[in-house]
Amino acid sequence: MPDAYVLLFIIALICAIATYIIPAGEFKRITNGTITQAVPGSYHTVENSPIGFVDFFTAFQQGMVNSSSIIFLILFTGGTLAILEKTGAINGLIHNVVNKFRTKELLFIAVVGALFSILGTTGIVVNSVIGFIPIGIIVARALKWDAVVGVAVIYLGTYAGFNSTILSPTPLGLSQKIAELPLFSGIGLRTGIYAAFLVATVVYIYFYVRRLRKTEKSILGEDWFPSKALLDEEENVDVPFTGRHKLILAVTGLSLVGFLCGALWLKWGDQQMAGTFVFIAIVNGLIGRMNANNIARTFLSGCQRLVYGALIVGMARSISIVLENGKLLDTIVNGLASLLDGHSPLLGAIGMYVSSGMLHFLISSGSGESVIFIPILAPLADLMNITRQVAVEAVMLGEGVVNCINPTSGVLMGVLAASGIPYGKWVKFMAPLALIWFVIGLVFLTAGVLIHWGPV
Numbered sequence: 001m002p003d004a005y006v007l008l009f010i011i012a013l014i015c016a017i018a019t020y021i022i023p024a025g026e027f028k029r030i031t032n033g034t035i036t037q038a039v040p041g042s043y044h045t046v047e048n049s050p051i052g053f054v055d056f057f058t059a060f061q062q063g064m065v066n067s068s069s070i071i072f073l074i075l076f077t078g079g080t081l082a083i084l085e086k087t088g089a090i091n092g093l094i095h096n097v098v099n100k101f102r103t104k105e106l107l108f109i110a111v112v113g114a115l116f117s118i119l120g121t122t123g124i125v126v127n128s129v130i131g132f133i134p135i136g137i138i139v140a141r142a143l144k145w146d147a148v149v150g151v152a153v154i155y156l157g158t159y160a161g162f163n164s165t166i167l168s169p170t171p172l173g174l175s176q177k178i179a180e181l182p183l184f185s186g187i188g189l190r191t192g193i194y195a196a197f198l199v200a201t202v203v204y205i206y207f208y209v210r211r212l213r214k215t216e217k218s219i220l221g222e223d224w225f226p227s228k229a230l231l232d233e234e235e236n237v238d239v240p241f242t243g244r245h246k247l248i249l250a251v252t253g254l255s256l257v258g259f260l261c262g263a264l265w266l267k268w269g270d271q272q273m274a275g276t277f278v279f280i281a282i283v284n285g286l287i288g289r290m291n292a293n294n295i296a297r298t299f300l301s302g303c304q305r306l307v308y309g310a311l312i313v314g315m316a317r318s319i320s321i322v323l324e325n326g327k328l329l330d331t332i333v334n335g336l337a338s339l340l341d342g343h344s345p346l347l348g349a350i351g352m353y354v355s356s357g358m359l360h361f362l363i364s365s366g367s368g369e370s371v372i373f374i375p376i377l378a379p380l381a382d383l384m385n386i387t388r389q390v391a392v393e394a395v396m397l398g399e400g401v402v403n404c405i406n407p408t409s410g411v412l413m414g415v416l417a418a419s420g421i422p423y424g425k426w427v428k429f430m431a432p433l434a435l436i437w438f439v440i441g442l443v444f445l446t447a448g449v450l451i452h453w454g455p456v
Helices: 004-018 053-066 068-087 089-101 105-121 127-142 147-162 169-178 187-215 243-265 270-287 292-304 307-325 329-340 345-360 366-383 388-403 410-419 423-450
Strands: 029-032 035-038
Touching: 004 053, 004 307, 004 410, 035 169, 035 366, 053 068, 053 307, 068 089, 068 127, 068 243, 068 270, 068 292, 068 307, 068 410, 089 105, 089 127, 089 243, 105 127, 105 147, 105 187, 127 147, 127 270, 127 410, 147 187, 147 388, 147 410, 147 423, 169 366, 169 388, 187 388, 187 423, 243 270, 270 292, 307 329, 307 410, 329 345, 329 366, 345 366, 345 388, 345 423, 366 388, 388 423, 410 423
Parallel strands: none
Antiparallel strands: 029 035
């Protein structure tokens, strides 16, 4: 399996070559308030805009610029974790967690997974889940799990909620606004979808842990923790957990709670979370009796260890830039919509579901897909006797099912790079769960079509 950077470069190159072959086209756009969306039926071909040699390579730089908030969030996460490790608070936390949950694995997975799923389904933690991944890795090592479990409990917990979102302003709220549906309407059936996704995810992770215990064979092979960036090779038998360590962890916990409150009420995002990590690093460094120079050097050392995982986010973003500059995205959307026309309501809804998943490999942003695809699908749904509620949910579930296996997702690739998990190994672990999610989505969409799931 090629390195993740090589894989993304190949995908970008294929997309660039496609700009010379596939006819370019565009929808007309209208701006409604702060939302710019495509106009149904306005698709027209335009002069081809092939990506040249220089444009191709500058797309990578532009991808880094456009993803800068997430890139710095990842880097600052590494710096903050390095400070916490230096103070000894992390080692103390590890052994405290091990003592409490060594024989309560299902409880730990369920509680942590449910907590992060709530943060995900409400849209409070989505991209910023990257900031919590190192904690999952550290706890997994302490509990004798592998890196896959450490990532899965945090990342899949969050995305089990986000992929079956109930109250997320974007993309659900945005999509419903474009489709002229009441905000967060249809919450009853969506709650059932969310519960099904969460239960399936928790059970799947737990059975993987049980198999890991029984066979002692990880999907990662012999090296259960491929990345050593966030881990100390030495394992201490007796680690003191002092009052100073508890104060450091309390400051960290309260700061993260403060960020979550800001995300909920003040619409804070990646930039504010990165700033929160800088605050945590400085304050805890001082509490840990580190001088200013030591704090700076330790923080930068931690940032350096996550450069690989940070820059890959921009690498993934560059693929969308190539497609946008080559004016291929609208052509692809129009082609998918044309394939759906003329089918029965049930087949039409399933087609929207599958098409949304396929499109998400090219447009990894949920809100980006919504402003392009929903304006086309909403009137098409009316013609096919499909409620707009079903059409919106088909798009939400379609992109949700592929979110966690999508190589063009900056968040996924950042998580994998930071944890050291190869993309191929992750797909091998994740594919069965993605299939389970797909079947769950299929069942609920079928129910939605049969009950004529309305706007309220």
